Amino acid sequence: MKPILDVQKVKKYFPVERGAIFRKVAGQIKAVDNISFSIVPGETLALVGESGCGKSTVGRLILNLLPVTGGTIFFSGIPLEEMDRSQRKIYRSAVQAVFQDPMSSLSPRMRIREIIAEGLVINQSLSRNEIDSKIQQVLDQVGLPQDAIKHYPHEFSGGQRQRIAIARALIVDPKLIILDEAVSALDVSIQAQIVNLLRDLQREFHLSYLFIAHSLGTVRYISDRIGVMYLGSLVEIGPAEEIFTNLHHPYTRALIDAAMPSHPDFVREDVVLAGEVPSALNVPEGCRFNTRCPFAKDVCRQVEPEMFEIGPGHFTACHMLDGAPEAGFFLN
Amino acid sequence: MTQPLLKVTDLKTQFRTKWGLVKAVDGVSFHVKHGETFGIVGESGSGKSVTSLSIMRLIPQPAGRIVSGAIELDGLNLLELSEKEMRDYRGGKIGMILQDPLSSLNPLFTIGSQIIEGLRIHTSLKGRSLKERAIDLLRRVHIPSPAMRMKDWPHLLSGGMRQRVVGAISISCEPELLIADEPTTALDATIQLQYLNLLKRIQKETRLSIIFVTHDLGAVAYLCHRAAVMYAGRIVETATVKDLFDKPAHPYTIGLLNSMQKVEKKADHIESIKGQPPNLKNLPIGCSFAPRCDQVKDICKEKYPEETELGADHLVRCWVVKKEAVKIK
Amino acid sequence: MLTSFLNAGKWLWHLYVKRRFPLFAVSTIVSFFALALFGENLSPFPPNQVDLGARFSPPFWQEGGSIAHFLGTDGLGRDILSRIMIGARNSCIVAIFSLFLGGFLGTVIGIVSGYFGGIVDGILMRMGDATIAFPIILLAILLSIILGPSLLNVVAALGLVLWARYARVIRGEVLSLKERDFVALARVAGASDLRIMVKHILPNIYNTLLVLLTLQVGWVIIVEAALSFMGAGLPGPDPVWGSMVAKGRQYVTSAWWVPFMPGMAIAIVCLSFNMLGDWLREVLDPRMRQVE
Numbered sequence: 001m002k003p004i005l006d007v008q009k010v011k012k013y014f015p016v017e018r019g020a021i022f023r024k025v026a027g028q029i030k031a032v033d034n035i036s037f038s039i040v041p042g043e044t045l046a047l048v049g050e051s052g053c054g055k056s057t058v059g060r061l062i063l064n065l066l067p068v069t070g071g072t073i074f075f076s077g078i079p080l081e082e083m084d085r086s087q088r089k090i091y092r093s094a095v096q097a098v099f100q101d102p103m104s105s106l107s108p109r110m111r112i113r114e115i116i117a118e119g120l121v122i123n124q125s126l127s128r129n130e131i132d133s134k135i136q137q138v139l140d141q142v143g144l145p146q147d148a149i150k151h152y153p154h155e156f157s158g159g160q161r162q163r164i165a166i167a168r169a170l171i172v173d174p175k176l177i178i179l180d181e182a183v184s185a186l187d188v189s190i191q192a193q194i195v196n197l198l199r200d201l202q203r204e205f206h207l208s209y210l211f212i213a214h215s216l217g218t219v220r221y222i223s224d225r226i227g228v229m230y231l232g233s234l235v236e237i238g239p240a241e242e243i244f245t246n247l248h249h250p251y252t253r254a255l256i257d258a259a260m261p262s263h264p265d266f267v268r269e270d271v272v273l274a275g276e277v278p279s280a281l282n283v284p285e286g287c288r289f290n291t292r293c294p295f296a297k298d299v300c301r302q303v304e305p306e307m308f309e310i311g312p313g314h315f316t317a318c319h320m321l322d323g324a325p326e327a328g329f330f331l332n
Numbered sequence: 333m334t335q336p337l338l339k340v341t342d343l344k345t346q347f348r349t350k351w352g353l354v355k356a357v358d359g360v361s362f363h364v365k366h367g368e369t370f371g372i373v374g375e376s377g378s379g380k381s382v383t384s385l386s387i388m389r390l391i392p393q394p395a396g397r398i399v400s401g402a403i404e405l406d407g408l409n410l411l412e413l414s415e416k417e418m419r420d421y422r423g424g425k426i427g428m429i430l431q432d433p434l435s436s437l438n439p440l441f442t443i444g445s446q447i448i449e450g451l452r453i454h455t456s457l458k459g460r461s462l463k464e465r466a467i468d469l470l471r472r473v474h475i476p477s478p479a480m481r482m483k484d485w486p487h488l489l490s491g492g493m494r495q496r497v498v499g500a501i502s503i504s505c506e507p508e509l510l511i512a513d514e515p516t517t518a519l520d521a522t523i524q525l526q527y528l529n530l531l532k533r534i535q536k537e538t539r540l541s542i543i544f545v546t547h548d549l550g551a552v553a554y555l556c557h558r559a560a561v562m563y564a565g566r567i568v569e570t571a572t573v574k575d576l577f578d579k580p581a582h583p584y585t586i587g588l589l590n591s592m593q594k595v596e597k598k599a600d601h602i603e604s605i606k607g608q609p610p611n612l613k614n615l616p617i618g619c620s621f622a623p624r625c626d627q628v629k630d631i632c633k634e635k636y637p638e639e640t641e642l643g644a645d646h647l648v649r650c651w652v653v654k655k656e657a658v659k660i661k
Numbered sequence: 662m663l664t665s666f667l668n669a670g671k672w673l674w675h676l677y678v679k680r681r682f683p684l685f686a687v688s689t690i691v692s693f694f695a696l697a698l699f700g701e702n703l704s705p706f707p708p709n710q711v712d713l714g715a716r717f718s719p720p721f722w723q724e725g726g727s728i729a730h731f732l733g734t735d736g737l738g739r740d741i742l743s744r745i746m747i748g749a750r751n752s753c754i755v756a757i758f759s760l761f762l763g764g765f766l767g768t769v770i771g772i773v774s775g776y777f778g779g780i781v782d783g784i785l786m787r788m789g790d791a792t793i794a795f796p797i798i799l800l801a802i803l804l805s806i807i808l809g810p811s812l813l814n815v816v817a818a819l820g821l822v823l824w825a826r827y828a829r830v831i832r833g834e835v836l837s838l839k840e841r842d843f844v845a846l847a848r849v850a851g852a853s854d855l856r857i858m859v860k861h862i863l864p865n866i867y868n869t870l871l872v873l874l875t876l877q878v879g880w881v882i883i884v885e886a887a888l889s890f891m892g893a894g895l896p897g898p899d900p901v902w903g904s905m906v907a908k909g910r911q912y913v914t915s916a917w918w919v920p921f922m923p924g925m926a927i928a929i930v931c932l933s934f935n936m937l938g939d940w941l942r943e944v945l946d947p948r949m950r951q952v953e
């Protein structure tokens with residue numbers, strides 16, 4: 001299937017400025033460093049990784065909220081920067097977003113009607129009646145009462161607000177929705193409601209999701225493929241079950257082992273990853289995981305491993321894995 | 333040995349707000365045994381933090397007030413102590429770790445001086461031995477090169493390090509009880525695991541009792557021996573962690589466990605609890621979970637359920653369970 | 662009908678008791694506006710009516726005072742109460758216009774500066790700093806001396822001084838507002854910068870603006886009084902509180918009420934506006950409304 005979104009070697013560096021009067025660039029935060037992946041229609045790709053590894057930045061780049069430092073993002077085969085006005089307009093409806101904080105993602109002084117309709121009002125010239133009937137429709141789809149439109153965001157609970165945010169994204173018939181920690185801030189019982197809603201909507205409208213999250217339980221439940229990020233770069237990407245059952249990269253292992261068990265019988269005491277994530281200002285030489293990796297050898301400290309295919313559609317970047325292009329010796 | 337370290341009986345804590353009385357904690361009873369990790373799990377606003385603050389007697393005055401109940405530590409009711417006596421307990425016999433590691437440390441003092449400060453107040457150590465003790469504490473919470481770190485400012489440390497420093501301060505005076513209110517919520521997965529393991533180890537070494545407050549059932553499964561599930565200011569179920577996961581009795585506990593998204597196995601479908609979280613200012617009469625409960629009976633809407641004992645250490649407040657539990661026996 | 666009446670009553674009761682409604686301040690402010698509107702019809706005497714026979718008549722409670730000249734008369738025998746009542750209009754006009762001017766400029770500049778940041782922000786904010794650092798009264802005096810004393814000039818002077826205060830506070834709010842997710846989502850939806858500033862950001866600073874405006878009424882009245890006091894205020898025979906104090910100050914020892922009464926008027930009105938502003942700030946605090 002042809003990908004709907006194709007991210008090719010994308011970089012985003014943030015300059016760090018020092019000095020009070022004469023600003024000079026003192027360094028660069030490599031928030032996103034050479035990332036490539038694609039998403040096909042109807043698929044959920046999850047991005048996981050620890051705080052600050054660049055997940056949200058990837059989302060913001062795709063949403064065109066930030067310019068890329070290098071690389072290209074293709075939507076339906078067209079590079080973002082080469083889009084003309086009409087293509088841009090289509091793109092703005094086709095790609096929507098739902099963010100983490102249900103408090104901050106709805107304008108506090110707008111009524112729900114206005115919030116949900118904003119994308120329509122800006123991009124399409126519809127009559128009031130057409131807009132109203134579309135609003136009715138999406139409210140039904142996300143499970144909100146019809147009279148919600150008259151109220152303000154603060155009158156709703158966190159879960160309901162997230163439904164409003166979803167309705168707002170849904171109303172413009174998107175193809176791809178960036179879900180940046182869309183359920184992380186919600187209560188456990190509400191999280192399941194929203195995740196189920198997202199799954200149902202996906203089936204009904206054949207949506208693609210970029211699901212950014214740090215909760216691996218949710219990720220396993222909802223995603224078709226998973227990309228694991230570490231310090232701005234993808235270290236492993238592949239089919240979800242493959243990642244969970246047949247994982248390869250040492251960081252992926254550590255991350256999955258660190259997830260909390262769902263039952264006391266599943267508690268393991270052994271595995272602990274030492275140390276902390278280095279600063280994105282100062283990415284280690286060679287493999288960026290080598291400072292914490294229990295398997296690191298000299299080559300890891302010198303040569304940056306390249307992505308290679310370790311199983312069907314399953315890519316990873318680690319020197320110590322069988323089949324790795326550079327070093328290619330067995331991982332014990 | 334049979335006597336628990338901490339016994340909380342019918343604790344009620346209320347807040348007077350502009351919108352009326354908020355019964356944040358409404359008749360909570362539980363106990364914590366020596367050397368045990370007791371989990372308090374519940375959703376946002378269920379009263380977990382207010383319960384732990386009540387034990388420390390740190391409820392913000394005058395809006396908040398402990399209305400009734402008893403909090404007995406080794407048989408001594410903390411609610412009857414004078415404020416001055418209570419101050420010796422805080423940071424002495426009872427240590428506390430809060431959710432936000434940044435605001436728990438004073439940005440104007442080095443971490444060394446903040447640890448020493450606590451030691452100076454609660455122990456008789458002086459001079460050099462104070463400093464040595466502080467370095468030793470940092471080493472025990474796995475801070476690398478502790479002697480150098482003593483002179484660091486809080487903002488120079490990462491979130492995980494800061495939380496460990498807070499941990500070092502809270503165990504510095506060898507407390508008998510440590511209250512940890514969501515200490516890992518702000519931390520990354522791998523750092524959270526390191527921290528929980530640290531707590532486990534400290535507990536094994538010192539036979540300290542821990543109250544671990546969280547909204548994450550997984551963390552309860554990982555760390556706790558027994559746990560209480562809170563809903564709308566009340567404890568709806570208390571059990572050993574094993575029983576809680578294997579034989580949950582309260583429909584809310586069952587709902588929570590069903591809506592857990594498991595990392596060990598891909599689920600085809602996850603049951604969610606219907607409805608919205610309760611509004612403490614407007615609770616229904618009867619069982620507060622009734623509007624969301626799928627087993628609700630008429631009596632649930634009229635009277636708050638009494639406590640039913642299902643087995644050793646397994647208490648539940650639900651009308652429906654009562655009948656079935658009797659049947660099973 | 663009855664229920665709506667009862668509800669209104671309940672609401673007032675709620676405002677007064679639960680939220681410590683500043684009744685005194687609001688009644689003063691309402692009377693202030695009433696005087697500004699209807700002062701001429703209400704005042705017992707025409708403000709400029711000279712009655713040399715009743716020069717320096719003290720307030721009624723003092724020996725020699727009369728109920729007719731409730732607060733006494735000045736050196737020309739003009740009724741002080743009447744002059745204060747009429748003077749309210751001038752203070753009110755100056756306050757409204759200069760606050761409107763300053764508030765408008767400040768809001769626009771604050772939003773633009775905070776929203777776009779960068780060089781625009783740098784230049785605008787340095788200008789603001791310069792304005793704030795300059796002694797305000799001196800600046801206003803200079804302006805009205807250069808431009809000549811007139812209502813328009815006083816308003817212009819005050820407005821040009823005031824904008825920086827608004828701009829600075831509003832810029833601060835915009836800086837945090839523009840980082841909120843709803844702004845990013847508006848951009849995703851394709852909203853223009855203008856739309857974001859007007860529809861998403863502006864409504865969120867109304868509260869701040871209202872509080873700022875209220876808190877500065879008092880300040881404007883005082884500065885206006887100070888300007889008049891120094892002869893750089895409103896010209897003409899019509900009474901102005903500031904110049905009443907100024908002209909009366911030579912009689913402080915002999916006829917204290919001549920400068921004291923208009924001074925009191927200034928003090929009470931300023932105090933009331935400040936009380937109202939403080940109350941508004943508390944009631945409108947977004948942190949408090951989020952609890953509900």
Ligand SMILES: Nc1ncnc2c1ncn2[C@@H]1O[C@H](COP(=O)(O)OP(=O)(O)OP(=O)(O)O)[C@@H](O)[C@H]1O
Pocket residue numbers: 014029030031049050051052053054055056057058214280
């Ligand atoms: N506007 C910005 N200016 C400078 N640095 C930034 C900016 N936005 C992000 N960064 C930096 O880029 C890195 C990646 O940030 P990003 O928000 O993408 O991480 P994340 O993976 O989403 O983390 P989290 O899980 O905490 O949301 C971080 O080091 C962050 O400090």
Ligand SMILES: Nc1ncnc2c1ncn2[C@@H]1O[C@H](COP(=O)(O)OP(=O)(O)OP(=O)(O)O)[C@@H](O)[C@H]1O
Pocket residue numbers: 347348349354356374375376377378379380381382383392395396547612
């Ligand atoms: N200082 C306060 N004033 C008024 N109400 C308060 C205050 N502190 C807590 N509450 C109320 O008490 C209730 C319980 O709050 P608490 O902080 O214990 O919840 P929690 O279970 O710790 O939730 P979270 O998981 O969000 O930390 C809430 O409804 C809250 O609004």
Ligand code: SF4
Pocket residue numbers: 249250251287288289290291293294295296297300305317318319320
């Ligand atoms: S390349 Fe080396 S350091 Fe990096 S993950 Fe693999 S073994 Fe570890």
Ligand SMILES: [Mg+2]
Pocket residue numbers: 055056057180
């Ligand atoms: Mg993020």
Ligand SMILES: [Mg+2]
Pocket residue numbers: 380381382513514
């Ligand atoms: Mg809490």
